[in-house]
Amino acid sequence: MNNKILEIRNLKREFIMGSETVRALKGVSFDIGAGEFVTIMGSSGSGKTTMLNILGCLDKPTDGEYILDGNNIKSLNKNELARLRNRKIGFVFQSYNLLPRTSALENVELPLLYNSGISARQRHEKALWALESVKLADRLHHTPSQLSGGQQQRVAIARALVNEPVMLLADEATGNLDSRTSYEIMALMQDLNTSQGKTIIFVTHEPDIASFSSRTVMLRDGKVVKDFKNENKRSAKEVLDSIPVSDDY
Numbered sequence: 001m002n003n004k005i006l007e008i009r010n011l012k013r014e015f016i017m018g019s020e021t022v023r024a025l026k027g028v029s030f031d032i033g034a035g036e037f038v039t040i041m042g043s044s045g046s047g048k049t050t051m052l053n054i055l056g057c058l059d060k061p062t063d064g065e066y067i068l069d070g071n072n073i074k075s076l077n078k079n080e081l082a083r084l085r086n087r088k089i090g091f092v093f094q095s096y097n098l099l100p101r102t103s104a105l106e107n108v109e110l111p112l113l114y115n116s117g118i119s120a121r122q123r124h125e126k127a128l129w130a131l132e133s134v135k136l137a138d139r140l141h142h143t144p145s146q147l148s149g150g151q152q153q154r155v156a157i158a159r160a161l162v163n164e165p166v167m168l169l170a171d172e173a174t175g176n177l178d179s180r181t182s183y184e185i186m187a188l189m190q191d192l193n194t195s196q197g198k199t200i201i202f203v204t205h206e207p208d209i210a211s212f213s214s215r216t217v218m219l220r221d222g223k224v225v226k227d228f229k230n231e232n233k234r235s236a237k238e239v240l241d242s243i244p245v246s247d248d249y
Ligand SMILES: Nc1ncnc2c1ncn2[C@@H]1O[C@H](COP(=O)(O)OP(=O)(O)OP(=O)(O)O)[C@@H](O)[C@H]1O
Pocket: 015, 016, 017, 022, 023, 024, 042, 043, 044, 045, 046, 047, 048, 049, 050, 051, 205
C-alpha cells in the first residue's frame, strides 16, 4: 500500500459506566490506502460505530495511535481536530440527519457556513455541484419530507461531499432503505470512489452490501477477526440493470 490515508495502531476505546468499564475496542490495528473502498462488518455491539467515530475525529481513543493523512491526532487540540475533520472527512448516517423544513440546497450549503472564506455565491455553486454529483439537480428546493428515503440519503451524501473531503465515512447508510434504493446508493458510492477517487469506509452488517467494496474488515467483540480483499467485487450498477424496474424489491 503506497499512499496511506490512515493508520491505526492498537486502538482502544473504553467507556466508564459507573463501576463498570465497557471495552468497546480492544486493540485494533490496520491501514487504509488513499482511494480504497472498505466495508466494516460485524454484529451489533462489535464496535463498528465506536471505531467510525474515532476515524471521523468525532471521538478520541482511550489508547493507541491514529494517524490521519500524516497527522497524529493525539497531538491536536479540539479546534485543530475540528478543522481536520471539516477539511478531510464527510459523514453519512443511517438516519440522514437533515434539517427538516429546509431545502435540499440549504441543507447541503450548511457545512460551508463554517468557512468564512466562502462567499454566498460560492456556497450556492458548490452546493449545486454536490447535488448534481448525486443526481438531484431537479430537487433543489424540496424539503426532506418532500423527498423519498433514497433521495434524502443522496442529499446527505451531497452534504458530506460539499467540502470536497478526501474520505467519506458512512454508518449503515443503507440501513433504512429497500434493496433497490440501497443498490442505487452503492452505485453512487462506487462512482464517487472511481470517478472522484474518494476513500470510502462504509459500515454495514449486510454481506450483500459489503460485496460492492474492495475490502472488508470484520470486527467481533472489539477486535479485528478478518481483513480481506474482495476478489469478486460486484458492480452495483450492473446489479441494478439486471433488476426489472417494476419488481417490488
Ligand atoms: N457512549 C457509550 N457509553 C457506553 N458504552 C458505549 C458507548 N458507545 C458504545 N458503547 C458500547 O460499546 C460497544 C460497541 O458499540 P457500537 O455502537 O460501537 O457497536 P456497533 O458495532 O456499531 O453496533 P450496531 O450494529 O448495533 O450499531 C457496545 O457494547 C456499546 O454498548
